[in-house]
Amino acid sequence: MAPCHDHRDMVNGFIAELRWRGLLQDSMPGVEEHLNSGMRNGYIGFDPTADSLHVGNLVQIMMLVHFQRSGHRPIALVGGATGMVGDPSGKKAERNLLDEDALRHNQACIKAQLERFLDFNDPKNPAELVNNYDWFKDMSFLRFIREVGKHITVNYMMAKDSVKNRLESGLSFTEFSYQLVQGYDFVWLNRNKGCSLQMGGSDQWGNITTGTELIRRMHDGEAYAVTTPLLTKADGTKFGKSEGGNIWLDAERxxxxxxxxxxxxxxxxxxARFIHIFTTLSKDEVDAVIAExxxxxxxxxLQKKLAADITERTHGKAELEAALQATGILFGQGTAEVLGALSEKQWLDVFDGVPQADVPHSSLAAGIPIADLLSDTTAFLSSRGEAKxxxxxxxxxxxxxxVGDDRVVKTDDLLSGKxxxxxxxxxxxxxxxxx
RNA sequence: GGGGAGAUACCCAAGCGGCCAACGGGGGCAGACUGUAAAUCUGCUGGCUCACGCCUUCGUAGGUUCGAAUCCUGCUCUCCCCA
Known part of the structure; x- marks a missing residue:
């Protein structure tokens, strides 16, 4: 066997990879052979509904990462055009449309985030980022319905779950058209970028198959679909939310x-499930961590490995170190002595992501009853009642x-003087x- | 166009003249147990004081009444049925 310097010299079973990672929901017949027989281009679309992606998008990002690691070329599509239409999939009500400025801003931010996960400079199979606004901005309505709409029947479109589920409550023509718009993305990428695979969450299956259908009918091309299961948590609650709402990839949020x-x-x-999905550890490594x-x-x-791996991938090594340090101090044996030994800089670094407030020295010198400090002085808690x-x-x-409710906070309580x-x-x- | 039902705190949902800051469930927060997990148990969940009490709150604006989330009127919105 010829020596292999780089795993990317060879295409290795992407579908098999998805299978053991629990990332495979549905796939079209023949994908596996198609992917294993050469380097392929595949894409996933991201909705620019906010100026940051969140952990919910991470499944799709990791799909692209695994795809690239298997030796294929990942294409990340930012939906500048589709974002203007609104995908009815999984939505109970008509969506609000964003204006163009907001979309542009969001696209730029999302691009910067994706660049941290994918290698855009690999000599063999670099990732690529495209924006469907580029091929839709000059597309006229008439041309679209003649060239694209002609190939798909309304009957076909109505049969999609995303449409069926909204027939009772109603959906606009705009949202109804969404699958065609997204389908044309695939057509365009297939034609111009040699893209033969679209991936996405299982809720995208309907939209994706409209794309493969269009490709077949419009230019008899070869196209496949693969979807991931919708990520759920064991307790049935929604993945990706926490007390404060969404968990974003943007460090500012x-x-x-x-x-x-x-x-x-x-x-x-x-x-145990997440470490399969969100890390690039090999099967042996994953099994070992779970066994440990x-x-x-x-x-x-297991949680530590998972958290460290994703945090480093998302924010970099330095930020991970800082998060680890903060965690050690806040949840370790940390006592007042440990805290008191920190320098001012360390304080600020450790508590970077923690809410803060300034309090004048003079009021501390006078002494502040704890209930006042919690509510009125700092607004840590929303009312005196809640503080009490x-x-x-x-x-x-x-x-x-x-502490009890009789505690008075004074200058003596200051650690590291401040x-x-x-x-x-x-x-x-x-x-x-x-x- | 005609007829009917409804709008209650973060969500669902009782209440239909005083005992209502408003049953119950969910969610959230906290405590116990633990492993910063899960499950379980307990407490809290409008504001001010926390002891009584006071203030604001039941779509919106008025009205009736000693007193209304509860009755009457206008308005706004939602849903259902018929045409």
Missing amino acids: TSPYKFYQFWLNTSDDDA HKAAPHQRS RALKEGSIAVNKAK FILLQRGKKNYFLVKAV
Whole structure:
């Protein structure tokens, strides 16, 4: 056998890879042979509905990552045009349309994020980013319905679940047309980029098959579809949300610390599935981590591995280190002494993603009753009533020590001369800075 | 165009003249147990004081009444049925 310097010299079973990772929901007959017989181009579309992707998009991003690692060329499509139409799939109501400026801004931000996951400079199979606005901006309505619409019957379009489910509540012609617009993306990519595969979540199956159908009818091309299962959590709640809402890939929206914590907090069942999906570890490595975790579940090595891997991939090594340091300090044996040993810079680094407030030295010198500090002074808790409730629950800690409602916070409580750490329960922190 | 039903706190959903800050469920938060997991149990979940009490709140604007989320009127919106 010829020596192989780079795994990308060879195409290796992408579909098999998806299978063991639990990422394969549906696929069209013949895909596996098609992909295994040479380097192929495949794409996934991303909706520019916000200026950042979130962890829910991560499944699709990882699909492209695995695709590239298998030796194929991934194409990420940002839906500048489709974003203007609105996909009815899985939506109960008509969507609001974004204006063009917002879409442009969102596309640029999403592109920057995708560049962190995919290799756009690989000499053999570089990733590519396209925007369907580029081929739709000069497409006239008449041309579209003559060239594209002509090939698909309304009967065919109505049979799609995304349309059927909305027939009762109603959907606009615009949303109805969505599958054709997306289908034409595939046609265009097939023609101009040699793209023969579209991937996506299982809710995209209908849209994708409209695309393969169009390709077949318009120029007798070869095209395939593969979808991933919809990601769920073991407890049935929606994946990707946390107390504060969505978990974003943008560090400004979700701090790397919170991002790391999100993954660290996944349940055992979920973590075992997620490590298959969101890391590039080999099957042996995955099995080993899961086995290690089973042997000593309290170590939570599985969650740690998962969180570290994704955080580093998303935010980089330095941010991961900072998140680890913050985690160690906040959840470790961390006592007031540990905290007091930090430099001012360390304080600010560790608490980067934690809400903060400035409090004048003078009021601390006078002493602030804890209830006042929690609500009026810092707005850590939304009202005095909530502060008092929390105190009654025994959930408030100052500098990692539980306090009662009679506690008065003074200058003596300042650590490193400047900081006080407030805490509600185990996971909610607030940093007071004396100024 | 005609007829009917409805709008209650984050969501669902009771209440139909005073005992309603408003049953119950979900969600959320916290405590216990743990492993910053899951499951379970307990408490809290409008604001101010927290002890009574007070203030704002039941689509919206008025009205009746000692007193209304509950009755009357106008308005807005939603849903269903018939044409």
